[in-house]
Amino acid sequence: MTARRLCLRNLLFAVLPCVISFAIPSALADGCQLDVQGEGVVSAVIDARTLRLEDGREVRLAGVEVVARDSDNRRSSLASLIGQHVILRGEHGDPDRYGRQSSFLFLEHAASSVQSELLARGEALASADVADKGCAAELATAETGARQARLGIWAESSVIKSAEHPEEILTRIGRFAIVEGHVRTVRQAGGTLYLNFGPRWTRDFAATIPRRTMPSFKAAGVAPTSFEHRRVRVRGWVDRRGGPRIEVLRVGQIEVAGD
Incomplete structure (x- = not known):
């Protein structure tokens, strides 16, 4: 993660501490550029990793896992996405057995995924099940930064x-x-x-x-x-x-x- 990007993130979070922000210039993208699976508007948060779009589709956040005891807080963080237009990117478009689409979520014109920002804030763990090397590296870097800075869940010694x-x-x-x-x-x-x-x-x-x-x-x-x-x-x-x-x-x- 570049110093410029870190400064931008810190500035955004200082101004909007309770809202997930993804307005990062595309020039600072880390390489997670998967195929577009579709797009839609977020209508509801089902749980800490699952969102519902206005057309009824359920989207599961790929590449991250959550700590059960903190799931309610992260669900509240995702609530800031309600009403937002999102782009879905992924390694495959097949739904899981529950009919949910596993995807990386991007706000329009954002270089970083929702997952990367959650990890960077210490609100999730990288699952290490992403095959794409660029995405895997981006998620790992985001998690490492949060761990070293003891942000979010990393403030606890039991993680x-x-x-x-x-x-x-x-x-x-x-x-x-x-x-x-x-x-x-x-x-x-x-x-x-x-x-x-x-x-x-x-x-x-x-x-x-x-x-x-x-x-x-x-x-x-x-x-x-x-x-x-x-x-x-x-x-x-x-x-x-x-x-x-x-x-x-x-x-x-x-x-x-x-x-």
């Missing part, structure tokens, strides 16, 4: 769970979470690679990489074995198989802490 406390991670079963810790070992078992954060597989946290995900790591030039003895952050949906687990389906779900 990132410690791998040393698996009992706390288990409270997030079925939910999205970020876990940070030291990878003790990397081991193969059947068709799954395990990044073990503790010595007890029945109790400690582990990130699992299924065989079908390995080609994407190879294409990215990342060897999962290189994470051994390093401190990393893993993000994804928490499951329980013995101890708490997060299945890694995309390379972006793992990052070396500090990088």
Whole structure:
């Protein structure tokens, strides 16, 4: 993020602290330029990630996740979009099983997506499930800036769970979470690679990489074995198989802490 863009954002937020603002010059775009899926006017906010357009379509914000306890506040933030004309961009136009369209939202003439601004204000977490490299990089940069500045949810110390406390991670079963810790070992078992954060597989946290995900790591030039003895952050949906687990389906779900 350039210093000019940061100054513009700070100025906008100082003037309009309760309204999401996206009036950033197109010259400062970060590269998230997906195909246009359509457009419409926002008529309602259904939840912290879902909006309804005047024509009845429901749009799910792609590329971000929310922390459940803060969802009401973020729903209020999205309320500023009601009545606004938005452009939908995405990697594919197929609706999900609930009939919702997963898209990046842009106000007219805005370079940054709604998602990027939510992340930059510490009001969401990057989900790391975006295939487009430009969009993924933009979201990661926005989240990193908020984390370093301790904005929004990042003002709380509990956003990132410690791998040393698996009992706390288990409270997030079925939910999205970020876990940070030291990878003790990397081991193969059947068709799954395990990044073990503790010595007890029945109790400690582990990130699992299924065989079908390995080609994407190879294409990215990342060897999962290189994470051994390093401190990393893993993000994804928490499951329980013995101890708490997060299945890694995309390379972006793992990052070396500090990088």
